[in-house]
Amino acid sequence: MVVLSKPTIEQYSYIRNCLNPTLYSEVPLIDLSKPDSDHLIVKACEDFGCFKVINHGISMDSIANLESKAVRFFSLPLSQKEKAGPSSPLAYGNKSIGPNGDIGWVEYLLFTANLNSCSQTFLSVFGENPEQFRSVFNDYISAVRKMACKILELMADGLKLQPRNSFSRLLMDEQSDSVFRLNHYPPCPELQALKGANMIGFGEHTDPQIISVLRSNNTSGLQISLRDGNWISVPPDQNSFFINVGDSLQVMTNGRFQSVRHRVLANSLKSRVSMIYFGGPPLSEKIAPLPSLVKGEKILYKEFTWFDYKKSAYNLRLADNRLENFREL
Numbered sequence: 001m002v003v004l005s006k007p008t009i010e011q012y013s014y015i016r017n018c019l020n021p022t023l024y025s026e027v028p029l030i031d032l033s034k035p036d037s038d039h040l041i042v043k044a045c046e047d048f049g050c051f052k053v054i055n056h057g058i059s060m061d062s063i064a065n066l067e068s069k070a071v072r073f074f075s076l077p078l079s080q081k082e083k084a085g086p087s088s089p090l091a092y093g094n095k096s097i098g099p100n101g102d103i104g105w106v107e108y109l110l111f112t113a114n115l116n117s118c119s120q121t122f123l124s125v126f127g128e129n130p131e132q133f134r135s136v137f138n139d140y141i142s143a144v145r146k147m148a149c150k151i152l153e154l155m156a157d158g159l160k161l162q163p164r165n166s167f168s169r170l171l172m173d174e175q176s177d178s179v180f181r182l183n184h185y186p187p188c189p190e191l192q193a194l195k196g197a198n199m200i201g202f203g204e205h206t207d208p209q210i211i212s213v214l215r216s217n218n219t220s221g222l223q224i225s226l227r228d229g230n231w232i233s234v235p236p237d238q239n240s241f242f243i244n245v246g247d248s249l250q251v252m253t254n255g256r257f258q259s260v261r262h263r264v265l266a267n268s269l270k271s272r273v274s275m276i277y278f279g280g281p282p283l284s285e286k287i288a289p290l291p292s293l294v295k296g297e298k299i300l301y302k303e304f305t306w307f308d309y310k311k312s313a314y315n316l317r318l319a320d321n322r323l324e325n326f327r328e329l
């Protein structure tokens with residue numbers, strides 16, 4: 001574990017050679033109410049490792065309620081935010097990401113996405129009305145998990161995978177190790193002086209879990225890496241959710257789907273708030289390529305438990321390829 005002194009602005013990473021943001025190719029947009037969405041999801045996961053969804057069934061109220069609680073929390077004095085504590089089931093973090101020295105222009109709250117475990121912690125953080133926060137939180141998490149499961153079932157249909165809950169059952173399991181994250185990227189006015197430079201809010205990485213569901217306010221910043229290695233900006237979109245393939249889904253599909261490398265750049269003028277649900281399996285779950293998706297091809301990954309993966313991941317840096325340790329040689 002690396003112990004850091006408070007970072008100065010010079011220590012953050014800058015990026016100078018971003019593609020012109022007008023040159024982005026579109027991330028696939030999938031209408032979940034359409035009958036061909038199962039095939040489109042599979043195609044998007046093969047080509048991009050991510051896509052956006054509309055007609056997702058999550059009420060704008062549920063999104064706005066949680067987002068306004070997040071904005072309120074992040075506007076509290078630092079000393080109060082720090083009371084949220086440094087570790088599970090709820091952690092407040094500021095600039096430091098993970099245990100190995102990664103830093104970004106971001107503050108965040110990390111929760112276990114377990115609907116029952118958080119009441120005590122909510123009490124300490126959201127002082128005046130913890131019950132109200134808890135109900136807004138539970139509403140949002142249940143709705144997002146339901147949508148994630150629907151997407152995973154459509155994915156199974158598109159892959160002709162039986163049973164169709166082969167992926168979604170892992171999120172529905174009572175022991176599912178899912179995580180929820182609220183990120184706040186404060187504006188960074190110093191950037192204006194550094195002409196053309198962008199500062200890293202959250203460094204490049206792939207998500208470890210099965211699927212991630214991201215919602216952000218109307219501020220740009222998210223970028224994804226295309227298969228050719230070029231980075232493109234994903235414009236903010238108030239009507240859709242952004243869905244990522246995680247490392248575990250890459251393994252279960254034997255590399256047919258690939259987890260998408262993404263990062264967030266800080267904005268010089270506007271705050272960005274994002275809310276991300278990371279749908280993960282139970283810690284004891286064995287993750288391996290599903291036999292019906294291997295079909296005579298070379299098996300690319302060794303079997304491991306989600307616990308093994310996490311143990312290894314927490315010894316690595318954010319940008320590292322966490323699946324390298326589990327590749328079949």
Ligand code: GA4
Nearest residue numbers: 097098099179181207208313314316317318
């Ligand atoms: C990346 C995706 C999620 O935000 C997260 C992150 C986690 C953390 O912030 O504690 C990790 C990172 C993420 C992957 C490697 C390890 C763990 C920081 C880090 C350096 C909550 C997750 O599940 O994995």
